[in-house]
Amino acid sequence: MILAGVAPGDRVYQLAITAFALVVPALLVLIAIAIGVAAWPAFATAGLSFITSSEWNVQAGKFGAAPAIYGTLVSSFIALLLATPLAVGVAIFLSEIAPKWLRQPVAFLVDLLAAIPSVVYGLWGIFFLVPMLREHVVPFLRDTLHLGSTPLFSGPAYGPSMLAAGVILAIMALPYISAVTREVLLAVPRSQRDAALALGATKWEMIWDAVIPYARSGIIGGIILGLGRALGETMAVTMVIGNRPEISASLLAPGYTMASLIANEFTEATSDLHLSALMAVGAVLFTITLIVNAIARWLVWRVASGPRS
Amino acid sequence: MNVAAPVTPTVEARNFSFWYGKKQALYDITLTMPPRSITALIGPSGCGKSTFLRSINRMNDTIPGARHEGSILLRERDVYARDMDVVHLRHRVGMVFQRWNPFPKSIYDNVAYGPRINSGLRGRELDEVVERSLRRAALWEEVKDRLRQSALSLSGGQQQRLCIARALANQPEVLLLDEPASALDPGSTQKIEQLLSELKSELAIVIVTHNLQQAGRVSDYTAFFYLGRLVECDDTARLFTTPREQQTEAYITGRFG
Ligand SMILES: Nc1ncnc2c1ncn2[C@@H]1O[C@H](COP(=O)(O)OP(=O)(O)OP(=O)(O)O)[C@@H](O)[C@H]1O
Numbered sequence: 001m002i003l004a005g006v007a008p009g010d011r012v013y014q015l016a017i018t019a020f021a022l023v024v025p026a027l028l029v030l031i032a033i034a035i036g037v038a039a040w041p042a043f044a045t046a047g048l049s050f051i052t053s054s055e056w057n058v059q060a061g062k063f064g065a066a067p068a069i070y071g072t073l074v075s076s077f078i079a080l081l082l083a084t085p086l087a088v089g090v091a092i093f094l095s096e097i098a099p100k101w102l103r104q105p106v107a108f109l110v111d112l113l114a115a116i117p118s119v120v121y122g123l124w125g126i127f128f129l130v131p132m133l134r135e136h137v138v139p140f141l142r143d144t145l146h147l148g149s150t151p152l153f154s155g156p157a158y159g160p161s162m163l164a165a166g167v168i169l170a171i172m173a174l175p176y177i178s179a180v181t182r183e184v185l186l187a188v189p190r191s192q193r194d195a196a197l198a199l200g201a202t203k204w205e206m207i208w209d210a211v212i213p214y215a216r217s218g219i220i221g222g223i224i225l226g227l228g229r230a231l232g233e234t235m236a237v238t239m240v241i242g243n244r245p246e247i248s249a250s251l252l253a254p255g256y257t258m259a260s261l262i263a264n265e266f267t268e269a270t271s272d273l274h275l276s277a278l279m280a281v282g283a284v285l286f287t288i289t290l291i292v293n294a295i296a297r298w299l300v301w302r303v304a305s306g307p308r309s
Numbered sequence: 310m311n312v313a314a315p316v317t318p319t320v321e322a323r324n325f326s327f328w329y330g331k332k333q334a335l336y337d338i339t340l341t342m343p344p345r346s347i348t349a350l351i352g353p354s355g356c357g358k359s360t361f362l363r364s365i366n367r368m369n370d371t372i373p374g375a376r377h378e379g380s381i382l383l384r385e386r387d388v389y390a391r392d393m394d395v396v397h398l399r400h401r402v403g404m405v406f407q408r409w410n411p412f413p414k415s416i417y418d419n420v421a422y423g424p425r426i427n428s429g430l431r432g433r434e435l436d437e438v439v440e441r442s443l444r445r446a447a448l449w450e451e452v453k454d455r456l457r458q459s460a461l462s463l464s465g466g467q468q469q470r471l472c473i474a475r476a477l478a479n480q481p482e483v484l485l486l487d488e489p490a491s492a493l494d495p496g497s498t499q500k501i502e503q504l505l506s507e508l509k510s511e512l513a514i515v516i517v518t519h520n521l522q523q524a525g526r527v528s529d530y531t532a533f534f535y536l537g538r539l540v541e542c543d544d545t546a547r548l549f550t551t552p553r554e555q556q557t558e559a560y561i562t563g564r565f566g
Pocket residue numbers: 329332334352353354355356357358359360361372
């Protein structure tokens with residue numbers, strides 16, 4: 001037994017610590033169970049159509065959350081697509097290239113992006129990002145790059161859209177990805193850099209061939225952490241995505257996310273089934289973020305414990 | 310070879326001094342390292358052996374505040390000359406570190422790294438270079454069936470020989486080794502010593518070692534460093550039997566260091 005041969009005072013202390021330590025995972029399990037139980041009636045009513053159907057009609061008792069699930073996944077995917085190269089680039093700049101005196105201040109400013117309240121991002125999105133997308137970016141995509149004929153950028157562009165949500169999420173996820181990437185790049189041992197340089201690698205070859213591959217799984221962990229952030233973000237997205245429960249191929253069309261759906265309907269949900277349906281949306285979101293985080297942890301752990309074959 | 314003609318040293322330091330910021334680490338080193346021979350650098354910890362070694366392939370360039378005076382010549386050309394391309398210099402001067410540092414890639418990719426980036430070799434040609442380098446590092450027989458496996462699956466001694474193979478793949482003119490066997494078991498150490506003795510027919514080797522027996526066994530010339538100065542450099546047999554300087558004698562008889 002772990003407690004054998006320990007002084008009484010230490011014993012009490014150990015028990016207390018162990019109890020506290022067990023409370024946290026217990027809490028997680030309890031939340032999962034509570035959500036699961038509350039969500040069950042909705043899952044039972046809607047069946048598989050809960051995740052496949054687009055029909056969300058509270059009066060008729062139809063709960064098809066597909067547009068919200070789709071919107072969450074797509075907006076987060078756009079966010080990663082935009083944020084990853086930028087964040088990794090910033091991290092490489094800060095850890096490998098920038099002069100020493102510039103590193104701390106810039107890193108601090110990037111970290112500060114994570115401290116801006118999401119409602120402020122939402123306001124900025126409404127008053128700056130959405131008009132800018134409509135007036136400059138969309139014409140550029142259509143007229144200059146001739147992407148208007150592709151389904152992704154077709155149809156009318158009023159303003160609030162999946163694209164706006166993706167861009168906002170990209171900015172919000174960026175500091176997370178870049179902070180983690182910077183840490184893992186700095187953790188790459190001197191000996192790996194020396195090995196590449198001593199073989200005649202240029203600085204860039206050293207970065208690409210020795211530093212980044214060594215840090216790869218840690219960087220992926222950072223990206224997934226950013227994804228977790230994007231998946232759960234509610235306020236800013238709700239303010240710019242347009243909140244229309246439809247699946248549209250065009251990124252310029254409004255959309256919906258699971259988090260916005262819950263936030264929008266929670267106050268007006270009066271029937272038990274409606275509440276249960278919102279809980280069920282929460283359960284799906286919870287499951288997705290849980291899986292994403294587990295993968296992130298695993299990848300970061302792998303890089304922390306050294307690369308294997 | 311014309312016996313009368315003096316041999317051009319592969320590496321030659323002329324009045325070389327080195328500073329880490331304000332701290333001077335090397336004082337006025339003048340030393341020649343002939344081709345096809347092994348030169349051992351010995352001396353107590355902190356006397357500047359690694360600093361000197363890393364000055365030859367300019368690995369010290371990456372240290373902020375590092376500064377030098379005097380020159381180091383590689384085949385009569387100053388490695389610190391303005392028109393010397395550092396990348397090309399490191400291609401010509403291989404280096405093996407105390408702590409083996411293979412990339413977390415396959416055995417093959419480790420050895421192929423240098424030729425790939427330096428001469429863009431591919432395919433059959435690259436296979437041949439990899440095989441030849443592994444053979445020269447006495448590792449081929451042990452790894453020929455597992456070239457695609459991770460280098461990190463090898464034992465410590467094998468990883469160090471892989472690092473030697475990786476350096477040899479660039480066809481260097483000089484091989485610098487900084488205590489290559491100090492963290493290895495006697496068996497692996499012996500393999501590396503034997504391999505160095507075989508390699509010296511092809512290139513100049515400079516090895517830093519704390520193990521005086523090792524210096525005695527493998528090297529042709531030995532240079533004794535003390536507090537950043539070169540105390541004496543001589544034929545290994547002579548330096549160990551009849552050192553000229555008292556400090557050298559004290560060191561090799563184990564009275565300090
Ligand atoms: N990056 C550095 N910055 C500042 N001083 C350094 C640096 N590297 C080495 N030194 C100093 O320079 C001196 C020579 O160090 P060096 O590593 O060359 O010694 P060494 O002979 O290789 O020692 P050892 O046998 O312990 O490896 C030491 O006093 C050391 O503290």
